[in-house]
Amino acid sequence: MTKPGAKPYLTTRNIEPENQETPIHFLRSDTIDYPYFYKRNHFPYPALTALHYFLPIIGLVDSPVLFSLRDIMNMPSKTIKAVLECSGNKRNLFEPKVFGEQWEKGAISQGTWKGVSLKTLLAASGIREEAAEVVIEGHDFGERKDLDNVYAYARSLPLNKALHPDTIIAYEYNGRPIPFKHGYPLRLIVPGWYAMASVKWIKQITFIDSKFAGPFQTIDYVYYPNKTNDEQAFPVTGIHVNSTIQKPLNMEILNTGTNVIKGIAWTGKGRITRVGISFDKGETWVDTELKNEHNAEYQWVSWSFTWFVTEKGEYTIMTRAADSCRRVQPMTPFWNRKGYGYNAIDTIKVKVE
Amino acid sequence: MTKPGAKPYLTTRNIEPENQETPIHFLRSDTIDYPYFYKRNHFPYPALTALHYFLPIIGLVDSPVLFSLRDIMNMPSKTIKAVLECSGNKRNLFEPKVFGEQWEKGAISQGTWKGVSLKTLLAASGIREEAAEVVIEGHDFGERKDLDNVYAYARSLPLNKALHPDTIIAYEYNGRPIPFKHGYPLRLIVPGWYAMASVKWIKQITFIDSKFAGPFQTIDYVYYPNKTNDEQAFPVTGIHVNSTIQKPLNMEILNTGTNVIKGIAWTGKGRITRVGISFDKGETWVDTELKNEHNAEYQWVSWSFTWFVTEKGEYTIMTRAADSCRRVQPMTPFWNRKGYGYNAIDTIKVKVE
Missing domain, CATH: 3.90.420.10 (Oxidoreductase, molybdopterin-binding domain)
Structure with a gap:
């Protein structure tokens, strides 16, 4: 079976x-x-x-x-x-x-x-x-x-x-x-x-x-x-520049060693040019690898980052997409009463055991 | 069709x-x-x-x-x-x-x-x-x-x-x-x-x-x-006394008039005897109607409450179950590192338009 x-x-x-x-x-x-x-x-x-x-x-x-x-x-x-x-x-x-x-x-x-x-x-x-x-x-x-x-x-x-x-x-x-x-x-x-x-x-x-x-x-x-x-x-009109971490999941427990972080990024205007990732709550950013770098308009970009982690503990992972119209995901979402267009920097927490 | x-x-x-x-x-x-x-x-x-x-x-x-x-x-x-x-x-x-x-x-x-x-x-x-x-x-x-x-x-x-x-x-x-x-x-x-x-x-x-x-x-x-x-x-052993509001959903928008609130309550010890509902953050409680009042051990009880609401605005709805062993859902959950046994009073918010 x-x-x-x-x-x-x-x-x-x-x-x-x-x-x-x-x-x-x-x-x-x-x-x-x-x-x-x-x-x-x-x-x-x-x-x-x-x-x-x-x-x-x-x-x-x-x-x-x-x-x-x-x-x-x-x-x-x-x-x-x-x-x-x-x-x-x-x-x-x-x-x-x-x-x-x-x-x-x-x-x-x-x-x-x-x-x-x-x-x-x-x-x-x-x-x-x-x-x-x-x-x-x-x-x-x-x-x-x-x-x-x-x-x-x-x-x-x-x-x-x-x-x-x-x-x-x-x-x-x-x-x-x-x-x-x-x-x-x-x-x-x-x-x-x-x-x-x-x-x-x-x-x-x-x-x-x-x-x-x-x-x-x-x-x-x-x-x-x-x-x-x-x-x-x-x-509400055009889509805001945005990104989502697909893997790992928020609050997931990971092993030490190599963990591949994956996700998507998209925008309603122009093309995604960079997706940065931060492990220090946004102090510093490194570029992730864009799977389809010369991505077509209107489509999302898949990105990945190979994270080698040896120290056990809790980590905050953030991603920030930027597009060819110089739009960048903000740290703080634009709060509005009906809750449209959320595009703050994507943030998850993980624990490495 | x-x-x-x-x-x-x-x-x-x-x-x-x-x-x-x-x-x-x-x-x-x-x-x-x-x-x-x-x-x-x-x-x-x-x-x-x-x-x-x-x-x-x-x-x-x-x-x-x-x-x-x-x-x-x-x-x-x-x-x-x-x-x-x-x-x-x-x-x-x-x-x-x-x-x-x-x-x-x-x-x-x-x-x-x-x-x-x-x-x-x-x-x-x-x-x-x-x-x-x-x-x-x-x-x-x-x-x-x-x-x-x-x-x-x-x-x-x-x-x-x-x-x-x-x-x-x-x-x-x-x-x-x-x-x-x-x-x-x-x-x-x-x-x-x-x-x-x-x-x-x-x-x-x-x-x-x-x-x-x-x-x-x-x-x-x-x-x-x-x-x-x-x-x-x-x-972790026995199931804690607990309740869940199934309807309405958290953050749902309702009409004025009659809204039926429904849910379940259960316990690992004895039987559910009461499920109270509160609209003032736990200051006062009224009993909901238990569908199967003489409920069998180990089973959940379905409960309902007919809420007549004329005033538009935001409401917090809470439910609190009690069992025949005199256990009652607490206002504050018992926090524990691995997150087991959550049974605080169930709480949702709704908006009446």
């Missing part, structure tokens, strides 16, 4: 709606396949089939268009490998704690999306001059705790981001149709932005002449720096 | 060895079936088949015996429904933090074990007068970080606990053969004690005339009250 092995599972944060984390500490691949792709929902899953699916592009366009899935798949395609990171990733690490899903470090995933640039689709509809934003609405909807009406999940993009050639309407993930729970049949993918922008189960695309005021645009996914008022609030 | 649902998963703490938590917040059953039964291992799974399985009882017995599985299954059986709780359950809640697996609240499970009282088996071997303890050794073995040799997982019991009629050699869990990862074909079940005593994959049972000095008896599963020395250390 062969010894049975073990596999990691998604970490369950909630069931209704389904919110589950990628077991990021136990995965080493640069592509996260469906079973390990974190799930983040605001509402129950929509009842939706591809049978009669059409995508309308409406509002301030020259001529409204209704695309079939076949229309879209027949257009020139674009394939992008990208990190998707929930803006609440690492929310659990804020001090003082903030309310909401207590995501640890696994509300992040990476894979390859194939679709059509939104810009390509818009060649058919045109955009009127008055258009200021584009609203992407999903088929998912439901009640919110803070409001009385029923709302669909909907988000807007400014035109420059919507027309960026890497903003795509995707129909495949890792070479297969998008899994239903991740947005089948069509999902918007906005590489470089936190994943609230990458609307699932797209229902319609609408051009408007004003700032979109839906609750997922103006209440949620907003940084509120103050606990008791909404002053100085500003919207 | 019906809307797809969601199911919880075990929460992965480690893969080698496999350590995964029961998703206790998302289960409401009084019996936890295999897929949701937490897994706790010290070593890789043993390579073991039932084909040539025999159980030897040796050492200070009148006559050593070798039992086949058939022998054991033909003896008078005993069925016990019991909580199994890892002594490291809730370790993650200790402050200061302790090293080791960072179990949250799900290293606990409950189910029905069928087997033969160890006492019944011993009628065949007899026990010699010099015998002081019985050592139960599992088929699992491997290296430890703190020692140079290879060790099997082995634990001893004092004779009075070993001969208690509820201490059984189990061969079924919830009406089926024990799942391999939980000890197939035979597992010791010591109801009322933390689960390190319930040795899996039993290899042999040996009576000795001294205190067993194996590392899982004298290094691990020992309460060390001091961070820097081993003074005042004493062994």
